[in-house]
Amino acid sequence: MAVRSRPLSPHLQIYKFTLTMTMSIVHRGTGIAMYFGTLLIVLWLGAAALGDAPFQVVNAIFGFWLVQVVLFLATWVLFHHMLGGIRHFVWDSIHALDPMGREWIVRLQLAASILLTLAAWAVFVWFK
Amino acid sequence: MTDRAAISNPKTHYGNGKAATRTFIWQRMTGALNIAFALFFIWFVVRLAGADRASMVGTVHNPFIAVILCLLIINVCIHMRIGMHEVIEDYLDEGPLNDLANRANTAFSILVAVVTILAVAKIVFWG
Numbered sequence: 001m002a003v004r005s006r007p008l009s010p011h012l013q014i015y016k017f018t019l020t021m022t023m024s025i026v027h028r029g030t031g032i033a034m035y036f037g038t039l040l041i042v043l044w045l046g047a048a049a050l051g052d053a054p055f056q057v058v059n060a061i062f063g064f065w066l067v068q069v070v071l072f073l074a075t076w077v078l079f080h081h082m083l084g085g086i087r088h089f090v091w092d093s094i095h096a097l098d099p100m101g102r103e104w105i106v107r108l109q110l111a112a113s114i115l116l117t118l119a120a121w122a123v124f125v126w127f128k
Numbered sequence: 129m130t131d132r133a134a135i136s137n138p139k140t141h142y143g144n145g146k147a148a149t150r151t152f153i154w155q156r157m158t159g160a161l162n163i164a165f166a167l168f169f170i171w172f173v174v175r176l177a178g179a180d181r182a183s184m185v186g187t188v189h190n191p192f193i194a195v196i197l198c199l200l201i202i203n204v205c206i207h208m209r210i211g212m213h214e215v216i217e218d219y220l221d222e223g224p225l226n227d228l229a230n231r232a233n234t235a236f237s238i239l240v241a242v243v244t245i246l247a248v249a250k251i252v253f254w255g
Contacts, residue, residue: 004140009218028215035208038240041201042247048184049247055181063178082166085159092156124174 023084023106030081037074075120080113151210158207165200172197188251201244209237 015021047058061067087109090096096105134140172193176184188194212233220226
């Protein structure tokens, strides 16, 4: 059997945006963001391995307010992608695939990811 | 590239079916494990955010925590490599550029895992 090359993804401009489609794009976007975000873990643990001076520099960078904003957004990205994965498990098990179900599960995902992010920062950072 | 004869022939198929199923299963297994690892990672960050190096070394020195950190980064790197592979597959035609992108993806994933594990090992064995 001959193998044909796989088709590319069609261009986005031809679609009318729907909620589920937008969340599918956000799922991919958050995944790509965390792909490069793993470099933050490398930076943190790598500096800790190197010694006191590099570790203090990295800690100072992570403490800078603009980087704190990035870390806050990264928390949302992690929760949102995780809940998106759980949504895919629900869909894999043939649940919530009807028009009502798929709209609501996506709304629930967005609400839960925002609430979890705010709760995590409130409990562990703001009102510690 | 695919010609008209290949497309009109119903016996042709897209890519490697076995690899596709294996990828599907691995992405879901690593994804499910990542839920547990994410909770551990949040605990780890909350405990050590802004801490001095002595507390970091003290925490990572625990063999359970060191091993979980290593398993976490391996699991994450497998998951993110498959994810990026699917993105590449969607936007780059099969050819040299596609191959190059996939190799860069694999290299980056291995690099992230290896450097993290080396850092953890350094902290565990040499403080």
